[in-house]
């Protein structure tokens with residue numbers, strides 16, 4: 001039986017989403033964030049030295065890192081479904097977004113979150129004018145333009161194809177669901193990114209996503 005080490009309010013949600021899409025049986029081990037630091041509790045470190053979520057346990061193996069988990073599930077249980085034909089154009093997109101989600105998009109979202117936090121308490125009020133300037137400068141010169149480039153690319157992909165790797169839902173759409181939620185919250189879609197918004201709406205209306213939410217519990221993104 002697959003066990004998902006699932007931290008509340010986290011990107012582990014997309015692993016539950018894929019498991020539900022694939023119709024696989026799994027158990028969830030729930031973890032709560034530390035209310036003061038918002039980090040994972042020590043018990044998660046006891047399960048694996050990284051202490052991050054998601055992680056899955058299967059056949060006595062512990063597998064961390066969302067992309068690796070998704071590729072493992074598709075390879076081991078996918079029965080040839082959930083990913084496009086290797087080498088095809090759709091597969092190139094599949095591979096690109098599978099890596100870009102955590103390799104390029106997530107680090108920028110985390111940086112944006114961190115730089116927003118240094119402008120708020122508990123940073124002392126008399127330091128905040130400086131941290132605010134630093135935060136604005138880094139947002140303007142690096143995070144903002146880099147994120148815009150990726151959001152433009154996401155929008156273009158979803159204009160060319162209905163999903164991230166062709167016109168059929170695949171595992172990379174579960175991977176990209178958190179990235180799309182992240183850019184919607186941290187990057188703001190406005191009316192410039194209707195295809196990303198439509199992708200999110202489509203994801204949120206899938207029965208598997210709803211079931212995953214019910215089983216996973218609280219999911220207040222990027223809190």
Ligand SMILES: N[C@@H](CCC(=O)N[C@@H](CS)C(=O)NCC(=O)O)C(=O)O
Pocket residue numbers: 007009010011012038039040041051052053054064065066067102
């Ligand atoms: N790239 C990793 C990121 C894992 C990660 O940072 N997870 C966050 C949850 S969104 C976490 O465990 N945070 C708690 C902590 O750092 O203590 C993945 O996609 O699996």
